[in-house]
Each structure stands twice: as structure tokens, then as C-alpha cells.
Amino acid sequence: MIVDSHTHLGVFPLFNVKLDVNEMLEIMKKHKIEKSVVFSLPNELTLQAVEKYPQKIIGFIWLNPHKKDSVQLLEKAVTKWNFKGIKMHPLIDSFLPDQPITHPIMEKAEKYRIPVLFHCGHPPWSLPWHFKNLADSFPNVNIILGHMGHGHIVYINGAIEVAKKCDNIFLETSGMPMHSKIKEAVLTVGEERVLYGSDMPFGHPAFEIKKVETAGLSEHQLELVLGLNAKKLLQI
Numbered sequence: 180m181i182v183d184s185h186t187h188l189g190v191f192p193l194f195n196v197k198l199d200v201n202e203m204l205e206i207m208k209k210h211k212i213e214k215s216v217v218f219s220l221p222n223e224l225t226l227q228a229v230e231k232y233p234q235k236i237i238g239f240i241w242l243n244p245h246k247k248d249s250v251q252l253l254e255k256a257v258t259k260w261n262f263k264g265i266k267m268h269p270l271i272d273s274f275l276p277d278q279p280i281t282h283p284i285m286e287k288a289e290k291y292r293i294p295v296l297f298h299c300g301h302p303p304w305s306l307p308w309h310f311k312n313l314a315d316s317f318p319n320v321n322i323i324l325g326h327m328g329h330g331h332i333v334y335i336n337g338a339i340e341v342a343k344k345c346d347n348i349f350l351e352t353s354g355m356p357m358h359s360k361i362k363e364a365v366l367t368v369g370e371e372r373v374l375y376g377s378d379m380p381f382g383h384p385a386f387e388i389k390k391v392e393t394a395g396l397s398e399h400q401l402e403l404v405l406g407l408n409a410k411k412l413l414q415i
């Protein structure tokens with residue numbers, strides 16, 4: 180079973196890519212992906228996809244903690260829209276993960292027992308070490324570091340380092356170029372705390388799945404990373 184823990188729908192002129200839900204389902208079918216976690220702006224794009232394909236699309240609510248209605252929006256997403264998690268992007272929305280501004284959202288994540296995925300790997304806002312402080316402040320909230328440090332070896336090592344220290348930090352593999360670091364994360368952080376993601380449409384399952392398969396994991400570890408870990412984390 181493959182679960183893609185990181186995807187987007189929409190049109191992105193800066194990156195010259197776009198993806199609608201039907202195109203996503205085609206890609207999922209081709210690569211035997213059972214379910215995809217989607218977070219998009221506006222959030223209504225995610226909602227429409229979840230409503231249309233509730234068996235295939237898992238919704239995460241994209242929140243900007245600077246916005247006054249973010250907690251209200253989160254409550255609606257969980258109780259009315261059946262969303263399963265939260266996405267925040269410190270780089271785009273200019274906040275540090277461990278600043279008090281995130282706390283009201285983290286408190287609700289704890290209440291609803293849902294994970295929070297953060298973009299991780301760009302200075303100054305989304306470096307791995309800030310997530311350790313956050314994880315220590317909210318030990319009952321599962322935090323996913325999207326891209327596990329992204330393209331910079333110092334940040335990738337930093338993401339592995341903080342996940343080693345915090346049981347509630349998970350690492351998601353999209354956009355991180357080194358297959359060898361997936362194996363290292365599985366061996367040192369734990370086989371149950373690494374999640375496959377593609378970052379569609381910025382990345383693609385064709386090579387993101389291959390990257391995980393190339394990492395040299397055991398058959399069981401591969402099954403965990405490609406899908407079973409996400410299934411357990413999201414309770415799906």
C-alpha cells in the first residue's frame with residue numbers, strides 16, 4: 180500500500196506546473212498510490228477533492244498562524260470537512276515554528292489528535308532546529324518535517340538530528356535528493372518515523388517512489404515508509 184504524504188492541487192505559474200484532482204488520480208493509478216494527502220490554497224480546492232474522492236484524497240488544512248481566523252478554520256476543517264491534519268509553511272508565511280504564534284493551532288492539533296506538517300529546509304524560517312523546541316513544547320502532537328531539510332545537507336542532517344531527539348517528529352522524503360539519507364533516517368530515527376511524499380506537482384511519484392526504493396531498505400521497512408507509517412499516523 181502506497182500513501183503519498185505530501186501533494187498539492189492548483190496552478191503555480193512561478194514553477195510552471197499545475198495539477199487538478201483528475202490528473203492526480205491518473206498519476207496515482209499509474210504508480211499504485213492508494214491515497215494522497217493534499218494541501219492546497221485556497222483550502223476549498225482540497226475540500227472539493229475530498230468531497231469528490233473521499234476514498235482517495237486525505238485533506239490537510241493549510242493554516243497561516245498570522246490570520247486571526249486560523250483556529251476557527253481548523254475547527255471547521257476537522258469537524259465539518261473531515262480533514263485529517265494541518266499544513267503550515269513558515270517560509271511563505273514568515274514565522275518561526277517555535278514562536279508562540281503557532282501555539283493556539285498546536286493546542287487544537289493536540290485536542291483533535293491530528294498531525295501537523297511543516298515545510299522544512301529553508302532559512303531563516305523553516306530550519307530543523309526550531310522544530311525541536313516546538314516538539315518539546317507539544318510532546319503529544321505529531322510533527323512532520325516536510326522535505327526533511329530539503330536540498331541542503333546541513334539541514335538534512337539537522338532534520339535527522341532533531342527527529343532522533345524527539346519521538347513526535349516524523350520525516351517526509353519529498354524534494355530531498357539523497358536516497359542514502361532515507362536509509363540513514365530509517366536506521367537512526369526509526370523505521371516508523373519516515374514517510375514517503377512526492378510534493379506533486381513540484382515533484383513526481385515516478386522518481387520519488389524510486390528514490391525510496393533505491394535507499395536499500397528491507398522489504399518491511401519499504402512497506403512502512405511507502406505507506407504503512409502514514410496509514411497509522413493518519414488513522415486511515
Ligand SMILES: [Zn+2]
Nearest residue numbers: 185186187378
Ligand atoms: Zn509542497
